[in-house]
Amino acid sequence: MAVQPEGAPCWADAMFGDLDGAKRFYGEVLGWTFGETASEFGGYTQCYANGKAVAAVVPPMPGQEGQSQWCLYFASADAEATARRVREAGGEVVMEPMRVGDFGTMCLARDPGGVMFGIWQGGTHEGFEAMAEPGAYCWAEVYTREPGASDAFFPAVFPYTAKQMEEEGVDFRLFDLDDRTVLGRMAVTDDFPPAVRPYINVYFTVPDCDAAVARATELGGVLRFGPMGTPFGRFATLSDPQGADFSVIDITTTEGEMPKVTDVS
Structure with missing residues (x-):
């Protein structure tokens, strides 16, 4: 790449x-x-x-x-x-x-x-050799209890512009590089379990979200959320047997209309 x-x-x-x-x-x-x-x-x-x-x-x-x-x-x-x-x-x-x-x-x-x-x-290792392919990284979201701090911080460190998702009851922001959206930010509210810590949730692409969830839980993983259909793909959030959180997403199976966003840069 x-x-x-x-x-x-x-x-x-x-x-x-x-x-x-x-x-x-x-x-x-x-x-x-x-x-x-x-x-x-x-x-x-x-x-x-x-x-x-x-x-x-x-x-x-x-x-x-x-x-x-x-x-x-x-x-x-x-x-x-x-x-x-x-x-x-x-x-x-x-x-x-x-x-x-x-x-x-x-x-x-x-x-x-x-x-x-x-x-x-x-240097000689430039990073991902594939993205948005089965088994490869696809997307990531910052989960934070201090959304205002994250919203100011990331565009100050990286050349991001920002958009806010217009969805009632959800505080979700998108960060863009030029015309490409590269990162999300989810506000962790009181609706989330107290154990949810600030972290970046990494999504890996799978050909079948439900099958990946079934295999993960058979192997000792814990389903945290989903599977759920969205306009971006069908996804689920899991913890592996050693406690690392991650998500899987089937980007070929989409559902619903794209949400409206407002430029807040």
């Missing part, structure tokens, strides 16, 4: 205490195969859909053991400059920009509401 523009989602990975268990689960649910584990990079293991790199799984580093969580990375031409903008916008740089061999430079950060995300300045 072409190099992603500044601010576009470009990669996803997750730490798992049981790496073999994660490979079994996602291999069955998303059809992934796995590359060789790179011991020189902490056991980093790339995941492939139809031979294309779409994500990675890795064991936790010492002191980082805990609940697994997917991390979405945004493309940057200069990770140091992006990290500065994170701080200037009121966010936190959790891990300073770090060179990863010839692959690129990574950085981890949080927005003011506690949403963790990554920054990736590509």
